[in-house]
Amino acid sequence: MLNVLDSAVPVECWSCSVAHNESTLFCPHCSKIQPPPGGNYYSVFNLQPALNIDLAALETAFHRLSRKLHPDRFARATASEKEWSLADTALLNDAYRTLRDPLRRTEYLLKLHGAEIGEEHSGKDRRPHEMGASRAPADLLEEVFELNMQLEEMRAARSSGEDDPALARNLSEAKAKFEGLQAEVDHDLREQWTAWDNGGDAEKQAAQKAMVALLDRRRYLSNLVREVNETMGA
Amino acid sequence: MAEGRVVGIDLGTTNSLVAYMEGDKPVVIPGVDGSNLVPSVVALDPMPEGGTRPTVTVGNSARRALIETPERVIYSVKRLMGRGLSEVQSELKLFPFRLAEDVEEGEVPRIQLGELKFTPPEISAYVLRQLKRNAERFFGAPVKQAVITVPAYFNDAQRQATKDAGRMAGLEVLRLVNEPTAAALAYGLDRGKVGTIAVYDLGGGTFDISILKLRDGIFEVQSTNGDTHLGGDDIDNLLVAIALDEIQNEHGVNLRADAGAVQALRKAAIDAKIQLSTQPVARFDIELPNNDRYQREIPRAVFENLIAPILQRTAAPCKQAMLDAGVVPEDIDEVVLVGGSTRIPAVRQLVDDLFHLGARGKKPHIELNPDEVVALGAAVQADILAGSSAATEELLLLDVTPLSLGIEALGGTTAKIIQRNSTIPASATEHFTTGVDGQTNVAIHVVQGERELAADCRSLARFDLKGIPPMSAGLPRIEVKFLIDADGILHVSAREQRSGQAAQIEVKPTYGLTDEQVETMILESFDHAEEDFNKRLLIEARNEADTILAAVDRAPQSPVWHQLSGEEQSSIAAARDRLASVKLGDDTNSIRQATLALDHATRRFAELMMEAAVTTAIRGKTMDAAGEELSDEVTAPHPMAPAEFK
Numbered sequence: 001m002l003n004v005l006d007s008a009v010p011v012e013c014w015s016c017s018v019a020h021n022e023s024t025l026f027c028p029h030c031s032k033i034q035p036p037p038g039g040n041y042y043s044v045f046n047l048q049p050a051l052n053i054d055l056a057a058l059e060t061a062f063h064r065l066s067r068k069l070h071p072d073r074f075a076r077a078t079a080s081e082k083e084w085s086l087a088d089t090a091l092l093n094d095a096y097r098t099l100r101d102p103l104r105r106t107e108y109l110l111k112l113h114g115a116e117i118g119e120e121h122s123g124k125d126r127r128p129h130e131m132g133a134s135r136a137p138a139d140l141l142e143e144v145f146e147l148n149m150q151l152e153e154m155r156a157a158r159s160s161g162e163d164d165p166a167l168a169r170n171l172s173e174a175k176a177k178f179e180g181l182q183a184e185v186d187h188d189l190r191e192q193w194t195a196w197d198n199g200g201d202a203e204k205q206a207a208q209k210a211m212v213a214l215l216d217r218r219r220y221l222s223n224l225v226r227e228v229n230e231t232m233g234a
Numbered sequence: 235m236a237e238g239r240v241v242g243i244d245l246g247t248t249n250s251l252v253a254y255m256e257g258d259k260p261v262v263i264p265g266v267d268g269s270n271l272v273p274s275v276v277a278l279d280p281m282p283e284g285g286t287r288p289t290v291t292v293g294n295s296a297r298r299a300l301i302e303t304p305e306r307v308i309y310s311v312k313r314l315m316g317r318g319l320s321e322v323q324s325e326l327k328l329f330p331f332r333l334a335e336d337v338e339e340g341e342v343p344r345i346q347l348g349e350l351k352f353t354p355p356e357i358s359a360y361v362l363r364q365l366k367r368n369a370e371r372f373f374g375a376p377v378k379q380a381v382i383t384v385p386a387y388f389n390d391a392q393r394q395a396t397k398d399a400g401r402m403a404g405l406e407v408l409r410l411v412n413e414p415t416a417a418a419l420a421y422g423l424d425r426g427k428v429g430t431i432a433v434y435d436l437g438g439g440t441f442d443i444s445i446l447k448l449r450d451g452i453f454e455v456q457s458t459n460g461d462t463h464l465g466g467d468d469i470d471n472l473l474v475a476i477a478l479d480e481i482q483n484e485h486g487v488n489l490r491a492d493a494g495a496v497q498a499l500r501k502a503a504i505d506a507k508i509q510l511s512t513q514p515v516a517r518f519d520i521e522l523p524n525n526d527r528y529q530r531e532i533p534r535a536v537f538e539n540l541i542a543p544i545l546q547r548t549a550a551p552c553k554q555a556m557l558d559a560g561v562v563p564e565d566i567d568e569v570v571l572v573g574g575s576t577r578i579p580a581v582r583q584l585v586d587d588l589f590h591l592g593a594r595g596k597k598p599h600i601e602l603n604p605d606e607v608v609a610l611g612a613a614v615q616a617d618i619l620a621g622s623s624a625a626t627e628e629l630l631l632l633d634v635t636p637l638s639l640g641i642e643a644l645g646g647t648t649a650k651i652i653q654r655n656s657t658i659p660a661s662a663t664e665h666f667t668t669g670v671d672g673q674t675n676v677a678i679h680v681v682q683g684e685r686e687l688a689a690d691c692r693s694l695a696r697f698d699l700k701g702i703p704p705m706s707a708g709l710p711r712i713e714v715k716f717l718i719d720a721d722g723i724l725h726v727s728a729r730e731q732r733s734g735q736a737a738q739i740e741v742k743p744t745y746g747l748t749d750e751q752v753e754t755m756i757l758e759s760f761d762h763a764e765e766d767f768n769k770r771l772l773i774e775a776r777n778e779a780d781t782i783l784a785a786v787d788r789a790p791q792s793p794v795w796h797q798l799s800g801e802e803q804s805s806i807a808a809a810r811d812r813l814a815s816v817k818l819g820d821d822t823n824s825i826r827q828a829t830l831a832l833d834h835a836t837r838r839f840a841e842l843m844m845e846a847a848v849t850t851a852i853r854g855k856t857m858d859a860a861g862e863e864l865s866d867e868v869t870a871p872h873p874m875a876p877a878e879f880k
Contacts, residue, residue: 063452067630071659071720075408075619090659090717097656 014080025069025088033069036087040112041095049109051193055100062096103218106189106211109196113204115212137217140181147174147224151231158231168232175228178221185218240379240408240620241369242416242612245358245396247312247439247465248574250274251609252365252380258625260420260613262606263372265293265364271605272368273297276360278306278348288348292364301501304330304493306348310467313439314354315399316392318745319343330493342747355395355747356755359402363757366403371774380405381616383608384722385440386412387460387636389682390694391745393722398752408619410721413437414444415633416611417572418453420602422629429567430456432555434585434598435608436548437573439465443552445559445566451628456559457655458636459551466507466575468544473503476540477518477528485526495523510537511577538580545584552588558655563590569598576604632657635718642679642688651716654684661717672704676712680724693745694724703733768822775825779817782832786810794842802838809835 012019016030025044027034042049045061067073069092074085098104136144150171157164189211196207242260244251249271253262262270277296279289280303291299300307308331314322319333322343326333334344334351344351362382369377382405384396393410400407414433421431428449435442442460446453477499482488489495499520506516510532518530556562566589575581586592602610617626634655640648641664651662666676676699683691702710711731718724747755786806789795795803813828 063450066452066632070630070632072409072615072618072630073621076621086659086717086719087661089720090661093657093660094662097660 025065025092033074033081033084033088035084036091041098041108044092044095045099047099049112050197051106051109052197053099053105058096058100062092062100065092102186102189103215106193107215110208110211110215113208115208137220140220143174143177144224147171147178147228150174151227154231171228171232175225175232178224178228182218182221182225185214185221189214189218238376238378239369239373240381240616241365241377242411242609242614242616243362243365243380243382244413244416244606244609244612245312245362245382245384245399246274246608247310247437247467248274249438249605250361250365251606252369253606253609253613254369255613255617255623255625258623260610260617262609263369265368266371267294269294272361272364273309274312274358274361275300275307275309276311276347276357277303277308278350280306281349288350290360292360300497301494303348304497308345308347308352308357310439311345311354311357313463313467314343314345315358316389316395316745317343317354330496342745342751353747353755355399355752356402358396358399359755359757362399362403362405366405370771374771378404378406379408379616381409381411381612381619382407383411383413383416383612385435385437385460385462386414386442386444386458386633387440387462388412388722389462389637389692390722390724391692392462394746397721397723398747398755401752402755402757404757407721409615410723411612411615411631412442412444412455412458412633412636412722413440413608414442414458414570414572415446415453415455415631416609416615417570417602417607418444418446418448418611419614419629419631420607420611421570421599422448422453430559430561430565431568431570432552432566432589433570433572434548434552434576435460435572436575436581437465438575439463439467441465441548441551443548443555445555445561452630452632454632454657455634455655456561457555458634459555459558460636461547461551464544464547465573469507469541469575470500470503472540472544473506474499477503477520477530480530481520481522481528485522485524485528487522487524487526489522492523506532507537507578510534511579534579541578541580545578545581548581548584549588563588564594568596570607571598571600572604572607574605576600633720633722634658635660635722637682637692638684639694639716639718639724640681640683640688640691642681646688647686648681648683648688648691652718656718658718658722659720661715663713663715666699666712666714667708668702668705668710669707671707673707673710674702674704675700676702678714680716680726695726697726699728699730702730705732772820772822772825775822775829776817779813779825779829782829782836783810783814783817786832786836789836789839792839792843794839797842798839802835806832806835806839 013027013030013032013034015032016027018027018029020028020034024037025034026032037043040049044065045058047053066089069085069089071082071085071089074082077085098108150167154164154167154171157167192207192211192214196204196211199207239254241263242253244253251262251270251272253260255261264270265272272293273296275293275296277291277299279291281288296307297309300309310329313325317325319337319339319341322333331345331347334346337343342353342355344353345357362380366377366380380400382396382400384393388396396410397407414435417433417435418431429447431446431448433442433444433446435444440460440462441464442458444458445456447456448454474496478489478496489499502518502520506518509516513534515531515533516537518528518532520528522528556566569585569589569591571582571585576585582598585598591598614626614629615631617623618629618631621627635652635658636654638650638654639652639662640650643649651664652660666678668676677696678699679688679696680694681688681691682694685691699712699714702712709732712728713731714726714728716724716726787810789806798806809828809832813825813832816824816828819825
């Protein structure tokens with residue numbers, strides 16, 4: 001599963017020919033930029049896969065690496081160096097975008113460990129989110145049903161130019177409730193992070209399973225909140 | 235630095251500028267006429283007798299042709315860059331240009347200009363070439379590399395079209411920089427600050443809002459939003475439309491078909507708009523073809539009511555940008571105003587409201603000229619790319635892509651693969667397979683935008699993955715890599731993983747020129763050759779010499795000539811003779827020096843002329859010299875304008 005992580009295939013630096021580990025962005029010997037390394041988003045930052053990470057340190061590392069890798073630094077370099085700078089910086093940006101966001105980070109780490117997660121499909125068979133889809137968590141069915149009714153009413157009122165303060169109040173309350181539920185999920189996720197980071201194989205397995213379910217719920221809730229925001233005209 | 239200078243260019247809807255770093259300070263390079271702004275106006279001179287191609291003029295001289303030969307002039311072409319036929323058609327309803335008659339759906343629309351046809355990038359290339367020449371004249375050396383700014387909200391096609399224009403003008407475009415980001419760079423240069431800033435950029439034709447985080451010289455854009463169809467032009471168009479209606483209703487004159495009259499109205503509308511930024515009231519006074527006068531007084535309050543719906547369109551993008559950046563108005567430490575339209579007091583009020591500035595005792599930044607700040611920032615970025623200066627070695631811009639990138643999925647929906655506001659360069663890898671046994675092609679449609687349906691998004695490109703080895707349906711696994719580069723432009727590559735074969739891709743842009751087309755449109759090749767460059771400098775030096783010689787030859791007829799001492803007169807004569815003889819040779823530098831010497835010798839004479847002219851003007855007499863300049867101005871405001879705008 002994690003074979004990419006510890007890949008230590010030695011390769012030769014294109015510039016000084018000294019052999020180095022495949023996963024470095026720069027040659028340790030001559031400091032020249034290297035083609036995009038193997039490895040994963042964590043190894044870009046020299047981090048071990050974990051869910052609790054130091055975000056301030058991550059940002060500092062992102063800025064430090066950006067200064068060295070960014071295409072702006074290679075505007076007058078050779079064509080290959082330009083190409084590698086572009087590819088390496090794209091990798092760095094993709095990695096930073098994923099790791100700094102708690103949900104994306106969780107999803108990414110779970111995928112690294114082989115978990116099947118909701119939006120894994122390729123573009124071809126992915127469908128847009130639909131309100132009231134069957135994935136609604138069982139304990140929320142009733143509330144989601146009611147919310148959908150209110151959203152329909154709201155849309156109807158909007159399109160006929162009416163103003164319904166009572167309805168708007170109901171929607172705001174519903175939104176607050178779902179945001180509260182989101183916060184609960186976030187809290188539960190954080191507990192599982194620690195369990196995963198510190199646990200042995202068995203704990204990791206259990207935490208992984210719990211997190212897959214929590215992420216599904218979280219995604220469902222944020223879609224609901226987004227829908228309310230859009231309907232209420234933000 | 236063998237590669238020469240890198241200049242920064244603001245290719246604007248209304249005006250364009252070129253700037254460079256002089257030491258640690260960005261400076262705008264003026265044109266021959268001493269003006270920093272080159273109006274983004276391109277005109278065709280009349281076809282010469284027996285000639286094959288008329289001369290193209292750019293800038294102030296082209297602007298003068300607007301009223302005399304409107305069918306040979308084009309402006310605001312930035313609004314047409316990277317757009318398809320139907321979009322251009324709807325845009326042209328507001329402008330007096332027409333499409334070439336043989337334009338077909340699917341090709342880059344061409345505009346008919348006199349007897350010739352041009353694509354929007356070609357028109358922009360003429361403006362860029364003028365800026366390039368201004369810079370070359372200023373440095374006395376060729377300029378081959380540039381940074382060009384674009385609205386942050388420009389999509390892939392608009393960016394590509396801008397890059398194409400650069401290439402046609404003989405410039406290697408090292409980077410496209412987003413205009414608001416460039417402005418932030420210009421402001422942030424002299425203060426090593428930390429904080430969150432918002433750049434509100436309302437120009438002639440586009441609106442951008444960007445929110446950036448500054449830290450240790452890194453300018454990290456958090457979010458950007460905007461409208462590539464919103465700007466001062468819209469205000470002008472509104473005023474012109476109202477005036478045309480009123481003229482028709484009250485005077486029974488339909489001026490719509492009279493391009494020259496519409497241009498005169500537009501100029502009056504622009505003047506009124508500008509006046510209203512400092513005056514409580516502006517006036518229209520236009521002479522109509524039937525000798526009636528159209529006279530209107532526009533108080534600022536009426537103007538503000540009229541334009542409120544236009545200005546209000548900037549509010550939603552600002553709110554969305556804050557939401558996307560995860561900030562509230564109170565988190566914004568500073569707001570920078572960019573673009574000529576931010577001189578309008580109502581715009582400043584709106585910005586104050588949007589970002590709760592007054593309530594927090596803050597004011598927006600307007601210290602740098604809003605017309606120049608983008609070019610200055612482009613010069614800073616050019617210096618960063620040249621990599622040779624201590625002033626900018628600590629600076630780095632991290633920009634974002636303004637629009638989500640998606641692919642059309644089953645049922646015509648959009649599957650987003652790179653979210654908007656992702657730091658660029660950014661990439662995404664997607665896997666595709668076949669649906670039918672033995673299928674060797676897979677078609678992919680790439681779109682840009684936020685809408686759920688691909689048809690509602692902007693179509694970027696369609697391409698076929700070809701040469702897939704025949705296999706059972708669903709077995710091939712084609713990996714397609716999408717990469718948005720630091721210019722915000724998309725690149726696609728693909729590989730069939732089971733056979734290890736690189737799938738062949740022909741990316742067909744939905745709107746845009748092919749490489750071959752761009753090649754054929756490159757403006758006169760002499761812009762590239764060193765030898766021809768020197769030849770051109772020589773020609774320009776001779777032209778300048780001729781201009782000053784002609785002026786000096788007329789000098790003795792001037793009434794102030796006799797105020798000069800005999801000594802002064804003979805030193806002018808000596809400098810004149812020297813230049814006249816040097817000019818016959820082909821040493822550019824000697825001609826330049828002799829021109830400067832003559833200029834110097836005539837300085838006191840020029841001052842005397844100027845004093846005399848000012849005295850005459852104050853007495854209310856027409857200045858001979860200024861007569862030509864004044865001819866396309868509208869007449870002076872009438873003191874007794876009868877009515878208000880409805």
